[in-house]
Amino acid sequence: MRNRKLLPALVGTTIIGAIVVYVAFYFVFLDFFVDLWWFRSLELEAYFWLRLLYRFIFSGAVTIFFFAIFQFHFWIASRYLGLNPPDEVWLDDTKRRRFQRFADVFFYGSAKVYTPVSFLLGVAVAIPFYMQWEDALLFFFGSSSGIKDPVYERDISFYLFSYPIYMLIQKELLTTAVLGFGATGLLYWLEHKFIPNQGREFPFGAKIHLTVLFAFIVFFVTWGFMLDRFSLLYASGREPVFFGPGFVDLRYKLPLIWLSVVAFLSIAALVIFYVFSEQHRSKTPIVIAVLGFMALTGLKNSTFLPGIIEKFIVKPNPTRTEGQFMQYNIDATMAAYDLNNINTIELPINVDATQDIEQWATQKNFENIPVWDREYLIDSYRQLQTIRPYYTFPTVDEDRYFIRGHYQQVNLAARETNVGNLSKEAQNWENTHLRYTHGFGAVVSPAAQDADIPIVWYLRDLNLSSSVGFSVKYPDIYYGMEEYKYAIVPNKLVTQNISGTDAEMARGYLGNSGVPIPSYFRKLLFAFYFKDEKIFFSPNISTDSKVLIRRNIVDRIATLTPFLHLDKDPYLVVDNDRFYWIQDAYTLSNMYPVAKPAADDFLDGVQNFNYIRNSVKIVVDAYTGKVDYYICDPDPIIAAYSRAYPGVFKPLNDMPEGLRPHLRYPRDLYYMQMKIFAKYHQNTPEAFYEQAETWQYAMVSGEPVLPYFITMNFERCNSTEEFVMINPMTPVNSNNLSMVGIAGTMDHSHCDPRSYKPGITIFKFPKAVQVNGPSQVSALIDQNPDIAAQITLWNQQGSEVKKGRMVILPMGNSILYVQPIYMLATKTKMPELARVIVSIGNQVVMDKTLSAAFTRLKALFIKDAKGPSSGISGTTTDK
Structure with a gap:
């Protein structure tokens, strides 16, 4: 009888115990050991x-x-x-x-x-x-x-x-x-x-x-x-004029805080004296002190008196009463966003651009004007160079390489694998995790190309043929931008070279990364971890096999260092040995005193910060997945993490020589800095309050012209080209161009492509001269009868005509505009570079090559110099 009573209790205890063991195994023990093995690898x-x-x-x-x-x-x-x-x-x-x-x-x-x-x-x-x-x-x-x-x-x-x-x-x-x-x-x-x-x-x-x-x-x-x-110091009551404490905060609220301290301490002292006094004397002093404290609290939280001060003291003379506090905000914001070292150059504009065209129009410059937008180029890459159905190009990057005697801008993309592109019956476990485990190679094409001809390739196909010397020893891409699932390599499927497997896929994995599976016990653990029993029962997994996990580089870095905030644009670098990914990382804080908080469209849109530094460059080996962190800006936050985690972060000088020339100014950082600088370049209280020279991103067809990369000689380092980002801005509610910003990383005191000294240069234009903005140039293009007629003709021939990104570039004392024209085939939607439009001043021409367009532009300016302009010139219809 007693045993029967104990039985339900025993069964219940066993069930509860089993549940506890299962939960502990699944959510604690298993995750812990897999993470440990992964970090060890x-x-x-x-x-x-x-x-x-x-x-x-x-x-x-x-x-x-x-x-x-x-x-x-x-x-x-x-x-x-x-x-x-x-x-x-x-x-x-x-x-x-x-x-x-x-x-x-x-x-x-x-x-x-x-x-x-x-x-x-x-x-x-x-x-x-x-x-x-x-x-x-x-x-x-x-x-x-x-x-x-x-x-x-x-x-x-x-x-x-x-x-x-x-x-x-x-x-x-x-x-x-x-x-x-x-x-x-x-x-x-x-x-x-x-x-x-x-x-x-x-x-x-x-x-x-x-x-x-x-x-x-x-x-x-x-x-x-x-x-x-x-x-x-974080008060926002004075916005949108300025951020931080104002006259009311520091001249009214701050004294009340000090008085509140005195009143509260008085209450405490009186209460203690009352408790310990034998006679428990009158409570009147305590009541008076409490009433005084409540009055101070009411004054501090009141809006009436601050409103009176604001109305009769601050508003009648804002720059006099709050000029000092505005300056606090300006100085703090410029320091918090690393904007104190901007070099501003007043650039006079020549009406006659003939001399600038003669000096600037060289073959080296023509080879670096990017006429292919990566938004269109990726479609051409996917249709012409995926070659196999399980390959894809997730994104296109820009970079510069030393080609044919000088640095030349190129577009490049990694050929990654995506099993989801296979037919459904082919998306089985072996294909996903054992056979189609990695991408292979990359494609490289020059950013500047002639129109109406096939794309020129610098690196192409699965045999990685290159006419300019690109060569990679380990072209396999096991880690990249795709949403990779776990892979188990090497395995018997690969080493047996199953019929139908491509030669590049048959190569066994030679890297030393990954978590080893030396025993049946570890196979069993991974089967539980991935909830996939095939790992344990598969005969194609050997004791030499390794599990590759977290193969998306963003997920990989975020898991390793969640305290770093990652730029949205990691990019591929081709080295002689293999491919690498370079990821810019930021340290952020929302506690920088008196600095204006950043807009909410930075990074993932949910970061709340008012301080930023591009403190780390992260290099990920696309073959082994090895992650290296290099400190490029030793700000206080990354310095603290470096002390806390010794050995994780390395100095920038330790970066391999082949990667140093490929460092860049981060696109997201520059975009955000220019949004701040557009207002805070007015660095005196009077100018800041008036906001007469506030800038905004230049607009074309209602869309902002975002920063873009270009490789060009800006005559700051003799004949050495710099890889920089261009950012044009116009006055608020105006279309005239106010400035062109250039952000680069080359140290101009050494002019070495391997040097790293990030900086921003602003080319400001005289207020007395009207400089066309991109929307005005776009209007000139649309008004040109020859260009309009040609585009109408193409649209009627079953193709869709698209205008590409407008490139805006300082050229001597002139401003150059270049805009590509693409034709998209109706069926395939594959874009073709049809023509290139070039504009300087009020002159607009369209041609197949930049060289021909510049020749015609020069002729137009010479004609204008000899006599009255006969109007805006366009293009003849090509035969």
Whole structure:
């Protein structure tokens, strides 16, 4: 009978135990070991343990700390300080024994209650610390930046590292003190109420204990007021004029914060004096102090007085009253977004561009004007160079290579694999994970090409033929931009060279990356991890096989270093040995004092920040998946992470020589910096307040002209070409061109393509001269009768005509516009470069080659110099 009663309990316990073991195995044990093996395969095992230890040591230490606080105070309250029996209890032996028995029961019984309560309270209070453990890491490893904020003159590192953790500590310690005070007071009351023969008054020791806890509350509240001063540096009440504290914040609210500190301390002192006074004198001083504190709080939160100050003091003379605070915002924002080293050049514009055309129109320059937009070129790549159905080109990149005696701009794309392009019956497990495991090679084509002819290739086909010297020893691409699934290589399918498998796919994997599968036990674990029993039962997996996981490079980097924010445009680099991916990474913070927050269209659109640095260049080997981090801007944040994780981040000088010439200024960073600079280049309070020269991105057909890459000699390094980004801007609500920005990485003091010194140059145009913006040039193109007639004719022949990106380029003392014209076949939609439109000033021509277009432009300017212009010139219809 007894066994029958125990059976259900035993079954229930077994089921619960099995569930616990299953959950622990699946979500803790398995993930932990797979991550450990993966980090080990990347030679980052020490980093894996450091991240784990930092997190759990910090979380454990914080939990123990708060548990100890609650346990200590409960122990004191229940063990000694709450006892206050009258003297006759100790004189009467019977009463003393009865009191002692009751007290012992209370002491030891309460310990069973307050110990788990202390633990639960400690965990509850420590939870925010678990969520912000990396803030604590920066706090411990951060160091001084040498830059001070303009208001309180504290080092910027205080706001980046200390201030966030101080706010968290203050909030949680205040919560702890309040909970401790309330719970301890309750315990004293229970002792006083239920232990017999207690005196009417709380004992002196209990008063001391509660006073200490009350003093902690006072201290933490006061600390909160002191920290509240710094919150003024992030005030947004003066936007859209400027960001940060204004006259009301620093001349009205800041003094009220100091007065609140004094009033609160006065209340605390009066309360303590009242509690310990024998006569419990009048409460009037306390009431007066409380009323005064409430009045100060009301004034601080009121909008009436600030509105009066704003109306009668600030608005009548804003630049006088708030000019200093505007300057704070300008200086902080320029520093936070790394805009202090911009070189501004006033560029006079020549009406007659003949001389500029003669000096600039060289074959080297013609070979670097990008007339193929990657948005159109990718369709040509996919239709002409995928060759096999399981290959694809996810994206097209731009870069420069030393070809035929000079640096030439090219477009290139990795030929990656995508099993989803196969027929459904071919998308089986073996094809997905064992056979079609990697991409192969890349294609390279010059960015500048002549129209109306087939695309010129510098690297093409599966045999990687190249007419300009591209050669790669390991062209296999196991890691890239595609959404790769796990692969198991090498395997018996590959080594057996199954009939029908291409030669490039038959090559076994020779890399040393991946997680080994040396035993049936590990095969079983991976079968559970991927929820795929075929891993365990497949006869084609050998003891030499390795599992390749996290093969998308963005996912790979984000898993390794989640504290870095990645640029949206990683790009491919062709080296003599293999292919590499280079990924720009940023360190961000939203705590830079007085700096304007960035717009919400940066990166993934959800980042909240007002400080940024392109601190790291990340190199991923497309063959082995090895990830290397190189510090290119040792800002305080990446310096703290580098100290916390020694050996992970390397100096930029350690980057392989073959990769250094391919570093670039990040596109996303430049876009965001120019959005900020468009307003903040007006760097005096008067100009900033007037906003008379605020810029915006140049527009064409309602779309902004976004930054684009170009390789050109800007006569800053003799005859050396620079790979830069171009960014044109116009005045707000105007179409005239105000400036052209150029962002590059070459150090002009050395003029070495391997040097790295990022910088921005702004070419500003005189206000007295009208310079056509891209929308105005687009209108000139549309108004040209010859061009319009030719486009109409093409549209009637069953093709769709598309205008490409407009290239805007300073050319001596002239501004050059180049726009490609594409024809898209109706059936295939494959684009063909049909013509190139070139414009300088008010002259517009269209031709098949840039050389021919420039020749005609020169003739037009010579004709205008001899006599009145006969009008806008266009093109003749090509026969």
